[in-house]
Amino acid sequence: MTGFWSRGRRGAYSAAATAFTASALALLATTVTGPQPPPTPPDTARAAPPGTTETPAPRSAPLHRSEPTGIRIPAIGMRTPIDKVTRATDGSVGMPPDPDHAGWYTGSATPGENGNAIVVGHLDSRSGPAAFYGLGALRKGSRIMITRRDGSTAHFSVTAMKTWAKDDFPSSRVYGPTMTPTLTLITCAGWDDERDTYRSNLVLTAEPATPSPQQS
Amino acid sequence: MKKKTATSVTALVAIASGVVLAPVAFAGDASRNGELHAALSPIPTSKVTGSGTAMVHLKGNQATVTIKTQGLLADAPHAQHFHIGAKGQCPPASAAKQHNGQLSLNTTDGLPFYGKIGASLTTTGDTGADHSALAVDRFPKGASYTYHRTITVNDETAKSLRAENAVVVVHGIDFNGNGKYDNVLGASDLDPSLPSEATNPALCGPLRMAPAGAVAGGMGGTQDSDTVALTAAAGLLTAAAGTLYLRRRSSRQN
DSSP, X not given: OHHHHHTHHHHHHHHHHHHHHHHHHHHHHHHHHOOOOOOOXXXXXXXXXXXXXXXXXXXXXXXXXXXXXXXXXXXXTEEEEEEEEOBOTTSSBOOOSSTTSEEEETTSOOTTSXXXXXXXXXXXXXXXXXXXXXXXXXXXXXXXXXXXXXSOEEEEEEEEEEEEEGGGOOHHHHHOOOSSEEEEEEEXXXXXXXXXXXXXXXXXXXXXXXXXXXXX | OHHHHHHHHHHHHHHHTTOOOSOOOOSOOSSOOEEEEEEEEEOTTSOOOOEEEEEEEEETTEEEEEEEEESSOTTSBOOEEEEESSOSSOOOGGGOEEETTEEEOXXXXXXXXXXXXXXXXXXXXXXXXXXXXXXXGGSOBSSSOEEEEEEEOOHHHHHHHHTTOOEEEEEXXXXXXXXXXXXXXXXXXXXXXXXXXXXXXXXEEEOEXXXXXXXXXXXXXXXXXXXHHHHHHHHHHHHHHHHHHHHHHHHHHO
C-alpha cells in the first residue's frame, strides 16, 4: 500500500487510467469473440440427495479466530480481497458493494476456526465477470487459500459442490454450524433468460487441507 | 435491448464515480424472530479437545434449542446454559488464573466475557437461572450427545439472544485426564460441594443470527448480448479519459 500511495496522486491517476483502459480493451476483445458465459459446475453438483454427509477425516487443530482479508484460488487464477458483509434486510447474506471483492459473513466462523465460515461473491456484475465468476470450474480437491488478519493462511480443499434453486434453498444445511472448520462459498448459477435473473445458487464446501508446496 | 443498454450506462457511470451498487446490508431486521447459530469450541487452558454446535430457533420467548457435542468427558453430566448480559464472547486464554496451582479458567473467570446465566438448558423440568444452574441430574451426560428441547426463556434472555449477546456454554472438564471429575483444580467456585472440574466451562460459542435464503450473487453481465459489453467498454474508456484529464489538472496545480 505504501508503495502505491508514495507515487502520489498523479501516479495513482495514471495507474487507474491504465487499468480502466486495459479493462475496456479486454471487454472489446470479449465482444469480438462473443460473450463468455461463466463456467458451469459439474452435473454431480445438481444431484442432491439429502442426508449424505461424509464423515470428515481427522485433521490438524483448528486455528484461532481471526478475520479473513483475502481469498486465492490458484486453479482459476483468482485472488481478491475479502470485505465484511452482514445480513441484508430480507435475511439473506448481503453482498460486497464491490463486485470484484468477496464478502465474509460476520456472523459466521472465521475461516480456519471451528465452525462454518461463509464467504459470498458475485458471479458477474452488470458489466461483466465478477469475483466468483470462475467458481463453477472448480472440482473436488481444488485448493482455496484464505489470508487472515493475524497473518496466517487457512488452506482448504473443495469437498462438495451443489447447485440449489433459490426458491428451494436449504438455509439450515448451507448456513448451519459445523463441529470442525468448514468453508462455504456461495455465488449465483443458472441464468434464466426469460426472467432476466439467476435461478440458483452454487454452494461449494471446502475443508482444511495441508498446504501444498507449489501453491502456498 | 435498448432498455438494457441504458441501464448499463447508468451502472457504469455509477462504477466510474465510485458509487456503491449493491444494496446496503443492515445488522438487524424488524421481525427479530429467527435462527441463531454457534460453533462450540474448547475453552482455552481447559485441556478439552472436543467441539459442538448450537442452533436456536427463537419465536417470542420460545426457544427451540439443538446442541450437539463431541469429545467431552464420557459418562459425566455436562451442565449447559445460555449466558447473557456481558460482551457476548468466549473468554480468551488471558482470562485464566491459578486455581489450586494450575493455570485454568473457571466459570467465574469467564463471566466478564459471556455473562451471567440466562437459562439452564436442562433435559426436563425447570430451566431457570436460579434453581437449575447446577441441576447435575437434569443435564445431558456423555462425550457426544444431541440435546433438543423447546423452552420458554425470560424477557432478558430473549432480548440478549436477539441482540446477539448470548453465549452457549457447556461445562465439565477432565483437566488431568483421569476419566472423572476430581479436585485437581480444587472445589467449584459455584458450589463448594462439587469439584471445580465438574463446573468449569468446557465448550463455548457466541450465538449469532443465521442468514436465511439464497444470495443475490449476480447481475447478468456475462449473460447479455454484445450490446452490453460494447457499452461497458465505451463506458470504461470514457472513465479512463476522465481520469487522464484529472491527472493533467492535478499536475498543473502542482
